[in-house]
Amino acid sequence: MDIETSSAVKLFFPNPSLALVYFEAIANSLDAGATKIHVEISIDSFTASDTLTIRITDNGTGFNDESFARFRTLMKPKDGFHKGIGRLVFLNYFRQVAILSEWSGLQRQFIFKDNFDGKGDAEPTKEGTPRNQTTLTFSGFAKDKVKTYDDLKPHSLKEKIIFHFLPTLNSLRDRDIDFKIQISLRTQEGSAQKDFFSSETFITPSDLPELQVKDIQDDLIDIHASIRMHYHIKRSDVAANLLTAVSIDGRTIPISLLQTSSIPYGYSIVIIFSSTFFGASADSSRQKLILPDGLTEAALYAKLRQEIGELLTENIPEIHEKNERTKKNFEDQFPHLLGYFEGATVGIIDKEEALNTAQQRFFRVQKEILQCEYLNDETFQKSLEVASRTLTEYVLYREKIIAKMKAMTHENSEEEIHNLIAPRRNDFTQGKIADDVYQNNAWLLDDKFMSFRTILSESRMDKVINAIRLTDEISGEAGRPDITMIFSADPADSLPVDVVVVEIKKKTENEKENQYSINQLLDRADKLVQYCPNIQRVWYYSVMQVNTSFARSLRQQKWIPLFSSGRVFYQEFQTYRDDDTIVPTPMFVMSFDAIVADAASRNHTFLEILRSVMKRNHTPVSDSAKPDETLDAA
Numbered sequence: 056m057d058i059e060t061s062s063a064v065k066l067f068f069p070n071p072s073l074a075l076v077y078f079e080a081i082a083n084s085l086d087a088g089a090t091k092i093h094v095e096i097s098i099d100s101f102t103a104s105d106t107l108t109i110r111i112t113d114n115g116t117g118f119n120d121e122s123f124a125r126f127r128t129l130m131k132p133k134d135g136f137h138k139g140i141g142r143l144v145f146l147n148y149f150r151q152v153a154i155l156s157e158w159s160g161l162q163r164q165f166i167f168k169d170n171f172d173g174k175g176d177a178e179p180t181k182e183g184t185p186r187n188q189t190t191l192t193f194s195g196f197a198k199d200k201v202k203t204y205d206d207l208k209p210h211s212l213k214e215k216i217i218f219h220f221l222p223t224l225n226s227l228r229d230r231d232i233d234f235k236i237q238i239s240l241r242t243q244e245g246s247a248q249k250d251f252f253s254s255e256t257f258i259t260p261s262d263l264p265e266l267q268v269k270d271i272q273d274d275l276i277d278i279h280a281s282i283r284m285h286y287h288i289k290r291s292d293v294a295a296n297l298l299t300a301v302s303i304d305g306r307t308i309p310i311s312l313l314q315t316s317s318i319p320y321g322y323s324i325v326i327i328f329s330s331t332f333f334g335a336s337a338d339s340s341r342q343k344l345i346l347p348d349g350l351t352e353a354a355l356y357a358k359l360r361q362e363i364g365e366l367l368t369e370n371i372p373e374i375h376e377k378n379e380r381t382k383k384n385f386e387d388q389f390p391h392l393l394g395y396f397e398g399a400t401v402g403i404i405d406k407e408e409a410l411n412t413a414q415q416r417f418f419r420v421q422k423e424i425l426q427c428e429y430l431n432d433e434t435f436q437k438s439l440e441v442a443s444r445t446l447t448e449y450v451l452y453r454e455k456i457i458a459k460m461k462a463m464t465h466e467n468s469e470e471e472i473h474n475l476i477a478p479r480r481n482d483f484t485q486g487k488i489a490d491d492v493y494q495n496n497a498w499l500l501d502d503k504f505m506s507f508r509t510i511l512s513e514s515r516m517d518k519v520i521n522a523i524r525l526t527d528e529i530s531g532e533a534g535r536p537d538i539t540m541i542f543s544a545d546p547a548d549s550l551p552v553d554v555v556v557v558e559i560k561k562k563t564e565n566e567k568e569n570q571y572s573i574n575q576l577l578d579r580a581d582k583l584v585q586y587c588p589n590i591q592r593v594w595y596y597s598v599m600q601v602n603t604s605f606a607r608s609l610r611q612q613k614w615i616p617l618f619s620s621g622r623v624f625y626q627e628f629q630t631y632r633d634d635d636t637i638v639p640t641p642m643f644v645m646s647f648d649a650i651v652a653d654a655a656s657r658n659h660t661f662l663e664i665l666r667s668v669m670k671r672n673h674t675p676v677s678d679s680a681k682p683d684e685t686l687d688a689a
Contacts (some may be wrong), residue, residue, distance in 0.1 A: 075144045078219050081236070082306065085223055087115025087122070087189070093237045097209055100244035101251060104200045107207075109149075109193040111391040117158035117189045120177065127173035142167065143599075150195030162183040181336045204249045209238040209256040217258060218298050221266075221327060222285075223305035228260040235259050254429045264289070264325055269366070271357050280332040284362060287325040288370045295322050299363070301344055302329040304375050310342050312360055317402025319373045326363060332688040378404050385409075390662075391447035411533055417444065429515075450662045456496050459659060461651045476500075476539055476557055497555055499654045500596055502678055504555050509542040516540070522584040525575055551591035556583070560599035569605050572597065576642055577628060584630045594631065595642040598650065609644060620656060621649025 056177060084092050091114045099106040145152050151168040157180055165175030205211035236258040245252030264287035270281040295318035300307035307327055332347060368375050381404045395413035424438045460475055476496050497504035517689050543553040559573045580593050601622040614624035628640040
């Protein structure tokens with residue numbers, strides 16, 4: 056052989072697999088016109104890889120002078136489709152291949168190994184009936200181990216061989232040429248767990264799937280040549296199985312167009328594309344498609360995915376039904392991403408992948424807007440859209456907070472409720488508005504408190520609580536009243552501030568205790584105003600049990616009932632400083648369910664308006680905003 060074989064193996068087969076040994080040997084047999092092929096695998100046990108031998112016998116025309124001349128000279132193919140190097144993969148896995156070939160009363164016997172000298176004279180066969188038979192015996196396994204049982208199990212190999220040679224085998228069947236490929240395994244030590252034991256199987260015309268055909272014409276891909284899509288879709292009782300490939304020289308090269316998860320359970324699908332413009336477009340190992348100049352993988356795959364999507368939608372109704380439910384779910388749960396989801400999908404939409412891709416597209420547009428030094432009319436309109444989407448995202452977050460509060464029961468502590476409204480032991484400041492807006496949930500009480508930013512840390516809060524503690528009052532779980540305060544600015548500064556005070560009272564039906572709690576509010580407001588002289592207004596919320604009797608009592612005391620899904624009463628009080636200046640002190644008495652229901656009502660209305668606008672005005676994202684890859688929507 057004219058080239059050093061061990062180096063050539065590494066050059067032409069960078070990612071070999073044991074399956075390639077079978078493929079190349081069977082391809083040679085089929086090229087030689089064989090209709091009977093027997094693959095015999097022998098190994099003592101799966102872990103005893105050094106005992107592995109493979110014998111492949113066929114009834115083809117054999118190593119006559121013409122075929123042997125090509126064999127002993129590397130890279131001398133018989134036509135434009137063959138590579139002339141396939142046999143090199145033999146030496147990647149075995150140290151030698153003993154070859155005995157008989158044809159027309161002649162025979163040739165030689166050993167193919169590293170630095171093969173190309174010698175192997177033809178001799179007359181011994182007495183007997185002339186026959187066509189070639190046997191390749193692979194021995195001296197050159198690897199440390201066999202990687203997978205599937206490279207030895209007959210039934211697994213059967214599936215691989217059928218798919219790899221489906222165009223050729225299908226052509227034989229169409230020409231009424233009977234063929235049989237026998238695959239047998241002999242092992243002394245099997246494994247029931249791995250379904251590994253001595254067995255055999257056959258490949259005959261009846262094992263081939265019946266392929267239907269659809270022609271595809273796209274001038275952007277090739278103005279003259281069309282693509283032919285051969286496909287087989289079958290219902291089964293097992294997990295989905297999907298094979299997609301292109302056909303070159305009667306053999307398939309798998310291409311990844313969509314994931315198996317794109318297919319509903321219980322479907323077996325084979326899709327093979329063929330076209331004259333593919334030509335001999337494969338790498339040396341026939342594992343990768345090499346496209347002709349002027350045709351990009353992105354353009355070709357996009358067209359093929361489109362055709363597969365239409366095919367699956369037509370033949371598998373469940374896909375359309377599931378995708379419609381998923382799209383409706385996206386509209387309901389992620390309206391801020393409408394327009395960023397892939398429009399054309401192939402198979403069942405993979406929710407996580409679709410969401411991640413849409414979110415990344417949204418981030419890219421946000422980044423584009425934020426990096427603009429000047430907003431022209433186009434970018435200004437885009438900035439308004441991005442702002443509305445960001446606002447929608449925030450309102451969706453509020454829905455989650457409301458749901459969490461609604462799920463709270465009497466078993467939840469007052470501290471948990473306070474922390475949901477505004478986490479204690481934190482300093483929130485105006486300087487961190489973008490981050491703190493997702494932690495300050497005072498909007499549960501009123502949306503105007505969204506602008507309130509300062510929540511005192513634990514140490515600062517302790518000082519305030521001690522200053523406003525009432526005589527003989529019952530402290531909360533932490534040894535102090537259950538109070539949360541949120542200031543419009545830092546009360547330690549000299550500027551006037553508003554403060555929201557939320558105080559949760561123990562649930563009780565005792566009207567006297569509830570009335571006493573209300574009187575405490577006024578005393579507490581007085582102490583707070585005296586302690587913080589720059590407070591200009593106190594918004595006081597007392598959350599307590601408000602039954603029918605207590606509600607009548609509040610109305611008798613001139614408390615004004617407010618429109619609410621629960622019970623909310625309001626009254627304007629005035630708190631006096633020592634210098635007789637007045638601090639307005641509007642107070643609210645409300646039931647816990649009123650907080651939840653009213654916040655939900657306000658937020659839901661806001662969300663429905665935004666969702667409607669998103670659905671009405673969203674447009675597909677421009678290509679510049681999309682990632683390079685096309686979403687498979689599996």
